[in-house]
Amino acid sequence: MIVVNKVPMTDTEKPQVRFIKVDSEDAGQRIDNFLMKTLKGVPKSMLYRLLRKGEIRVNKKRTKPEYKLQNEDLIRVAPIRVSENTNVVSTQLNVVANLEQQILFEDDRLIVINKPSGMAVHGGSGLSFGLIEALRALRPDARMLELVHRLDRDTSGCLVVAKKRSALRHLHEQLRNKTVQKYYHALVKGRWSSKLTRVTDALKKNDLKSGERVVVVDNINGKAAETRYKVIQHYKNASLVRAFPVTGRTHQIRVHCQTKGHAIACDAKYGHEDFDQEMKSLGLKRLFLHAASIEFTHPLSEQRIKVEAPLEPSLEKLLKKLTKATAH
Template sequence: MTTTPSPTSSVQLLEVAPELAGQRIDNFLRTQLKGVPKTLIYRILRKGEVRVNKGRIKPDYRLQAGDLVRVPPLRLPERDEPVPVAASLLERLEAAILYEDKGLVVLNKPAGIAVHGGSGLSFGVIEALRQLRPEAKEMELVHRLDRDTSGLLMIAKKRSMLRHLHQALRGDGVDKRYLALVRGRWESARKQVSAPLLKNTLRSGERMVEVDDEGKEALTLFKVVRRFGEFATLVEARPITGRTHQIRVHAKHAGHSIAGDSKYGDEAFTREVRELGGKRLFLHAYALRVPLPEGGVLELEAPVDELWERTLERLGA
């Protein structure tokens, strides 16, 4: 090898050693260009920007000893540089901010957007907000919402605010309320579901939660908002504890799974709601009441999206 590859250098010329003869060009580049995403390697191959002996080659080309491989300049993020977030998403999240002060941002998170990167996602809400507010060096999520759950999400801009809100969340200072569209007619106007929840990780890596006596104590208060005959009920859910997937599992435990819930839902019910245009998980964090460090209480409500509204209109028609 004549040079040591450097992802951010100008043009690189790599000579193929005899022991690497017969290797496919894409596999060769993946091993030689350390830190370069596979997607970028296949892009430059597809666009014909990689040349072998000054000629264009296909991604399945097999190298010969002595081949000279020309690699174009590659621009990669620095180690601490965030992955660029699409401008359209940045604009969408900026428009979703309902409250902001020097220490706190609260936004109405759209359904389908993860709160943070990971599990194959390069970014989520927190990474996007760090790009929107680069001066807020200490920005962190205060709590989480499932990717498919919409609604009020708090992000602290200062560590002091993060500590204050975590303390409030551990006590009874924060009041969070959700709306959920559930299967069937929920008879009692108010219902308290107290059932311990246990987290399990399946072999596939998927995280599931179930009611189990070995689990952690969990309590959710449900209140009927509107009934749609025998088919469905809109309920308000107030989680007193903050367990993973708590509302979704407690609703199922009560016999009323949430529409659009691929983990814990009823497939037939979800399919019927989808046929009405309801292609989402019908769980929305709509109300928040939280004490502020300097005194006073912040109270916010987040409207549901148009898809949710249209679906309920069709249910009530």
């Protein structure tokens, strides 16, 4: 895709005609969906009106919103003023700059980033700014940046972002086929038994009147879920465990830990009050759940790659304060 005149306009500039040439990466998409991603800041209703009036044409011809783009199609977009909201990004420049240091792997197909705790993966639900918006500000020339999967806002660690549609499709197929391996590290309450290697309680999402979403164990009406566990280190009153989610249900690891009596440290939804207070007294200020590594097949080379994300210093510091317990 080649975009002409993509530079944001000042108030005094006149809008220019845009020409967008479609390549094989973008072929096959409906034109309305393609334009929503390409012409950021243009309302959907306006795009439909422009298509209907012939202000947006493909190969000099009028087209309908459901038209599927072909390789080398030339899209002409009449002069329109795009109201891009740059204020949100400008107030978060320190966050954007910090993200550059968190990139673990990058090539022309994808980015793997060590997502900070407390940062939503995208804007919405009262948030106008998330990690994907920050990455787009960091890589303004990138054709596309789309989340391959998600992490809870309070969870840190490996997050994969696709830079091409073909990479996004390839990785989504791997997720469906369960060939992506994601390992998490969690600090949990109490002594986790080395014999507890699998939790298979079914999970069901409940929406409370407040609008808050909570997940509960429901082995009758819930969806099948499986998490595999391995103890990394026992501490006095706590355990550091490795969790491998075989399925990908909402809050799966957190609820599976809670239901076995081993709530994750500082989990605002599913935590244990006394344990959380103890961990907070030692300096913990966030959920201790970290996506430590991810392994998948690279969309282009077809080679398996594994990317690891180090724990942030505050979590390392906490572990050093804990008293190690001997195995028994």
